[in-house]
Amino acid sequence: MTVVAAAAAGLLVLSGCAPTASGGGEGRYGFTEAEQVPDSEITVWVDASREPAVTAFQEAYPDIPVKLETYDGNAGGSGSFQSKITLMDQAGEGWPDVVFSTQQNDAIWASKQTLNGEQGFAAPLNKGFLDQDFLDGFAPGSLDYATIDGTVYGLRNDLAQTVFFYNQTLLDQFGYEVPTTWEEYGALGDKLAAEHPGYILGSMGDSFMTYVYYGGSESPVFQSPETAVFHSDTSDANAEGISKIIDGMLANGTLVQDSFFSAEFAAKYADKLVGVPGPVWYTGAIFQGGLATPAGQIGVAPPLSWEGGDVAAGNVGGGQWYASSHSKNLDAVKTFLEFVTSADEFQVEASSGYPAYTPAAEKWLDKQAEAAYFVNDDFKTVMSDAAAQVWDGWNVTSWSPETAWAKVVIPGIAAGETVESLLPAWQEELENEATVNGYTVK
């Protein structure tokens, strides 16, 4: 029944004769609202790292009932967000009200009407639902990944530009300089392996390294020059170059294969990580979290570039908050979204990353400065500059770039193959995935 009603209402909207603000007020916010039930409970899906956001919200708004459900947050491009929602679309009920995803690619499918005529899961946010003033508070460009044809479908949780983190204490001890280019990074690997074996410059154990090393080195591996077109060229000089550097460092042991988030990594390398390129959220998630590195050791340098090339940053997730277009309590959803993206209680106090909401970001940076966590005073400028230097040649498609990397490259290097030798297979898998997802490979 509800499916039919919703579909009928959808047709009315499409044919341009939507009743104006009658009862539920369809189309008030640019989508067909479900019948609103004031004070009804809202269901929120988050990954484990975002649970503090919900807890903080419950403390701040004890009157709004929230049901917290934890899921994998789509980590690694698992696609569980989409598969669960597709099931609910099929059933015509049961949708959550707010969903957090670690991936950037969900807006593409979540904005689309489903095959059986349900309206897309993600509610348009800038058609009256959220105030433009509030949306303007997000860092320039940070809402781009979730913006489709001018409609914003998701709110960015945190920025995820890559920078180069280094351990000043270890560099001083060994007498090394902070690398500024990929070439210097590779050379530092050789020197470190020879002079201080056991110390490392990063890990290849996580599939998001594809953004760090290939996005950050301007390798044209994952591009969508126009809608539904995919392009990948792993034989490009940058892709080959960075692969050779990675292979060299895997061979000499300065790049390891344990996941940054494994207990093993923290146990083995907490005091052995000399430097690492990575997103700004490493600050909380890796250094202050898993590795528990004390203040006054870590410094932040601009992202690595090619010798003579421009500085370019990669972008590693950053997370998005989506509101459900099927929610029965949009008022509560609005309050929730505004709280988790902008309120100090989560973004400044409890979130591990660099907030996408600028006023919160300033306070977060002040907090790090106050704690004197970083050794260099200009870390704020370094981080905010990098945000503007994210390479625009790495695009968002309807699926995650991480799955092909996980399927082909991670098992390959674990079996002792070189990344360079895996490049053709990687590209083939990427192109196959593109085809399956309805993209034309060019």
Next chain:
Amino acid sequence: MTVTAPPAPVDAVPTGRRRPGRRRASRVNAGQSRYGYIFVSGYTLLLLAFGLLPTLYAIYLAFTRNGAFVGVDNFVRVFNDYRFLPAVAHVALYIVYWLVSLIVLVVILAIVVHAIRVRWLGNTARFLFYIPGAIAGASSVLLWLFVLDPTVSPVSALLKGMGYESLVNVVAVDNLPVVFTVIAFWAGAGGWIVIMYGALNNISADIMEAARIDGANAIQTAWHIQLPMLTKWISYMGIMSLAAGTQLFVEPKILAQATKNVVPEDYSLNQLAYLYAFRQGDFSGSAAISLILLVVALGLSAVFIFRGKLFERD
């Protein structure tokens, strides 16, 4: 229409008095047969609701697209998918490993346990075999995640001795059929050992004694008496395990999630069907894969049924 009772070892070997017994039963009052129908009605309803109707719906979906008849288009699309043939190969290899190891080892273990004369020892052995079966599918895979990860495994020395340094090494695609076979055997074999044991108990003591008097040793008895009389039970086990094996889903799905897709999310056919339905929103393609699975499983089951004389009366 006769409703075939779910097989139970006690009925396996009919006695000579069976015929007259049955005739008497058929004469018994209508009340009793009414109870029979009542007992099977629950099962029949569930079979219709969750077995037959979904199958018919899948057949409808597989030959249509958005409600329009498209012939075999959906099948062609699925066959041409680059993930399809690898998934077929993965599942086929797993089934071969799983069925062969299950049939050989379960029969041997059941005969060995049956041959144990010490009562408490036999009981304990059967109980131990059965325990893992009490752990439901998904949670048993979670348990195996720890066993398979050399960094936390209780058998890490063994894994490292085999040259595996990390979970990624252990769950390399080429190792997965063996890994899944081990998991499935651990979780499923115990129940079958108990059933086989029951079937062995049912072999008439006269026959066993006759064999012994004729001078047959344990191995000869097993080979010439027990094994032939177990044929039906072995085919039954084969069919049930085949059906479960072609539907390989939970194990690779959880491993995929746990390894962040190092175990590919399109490893098995059922996973592919799942991706078609819930990632691509293509329920017709998904139904086509399910139908292919159904036809293959039916075909293979037929082999077991006819080779194993499952429907023949002694």
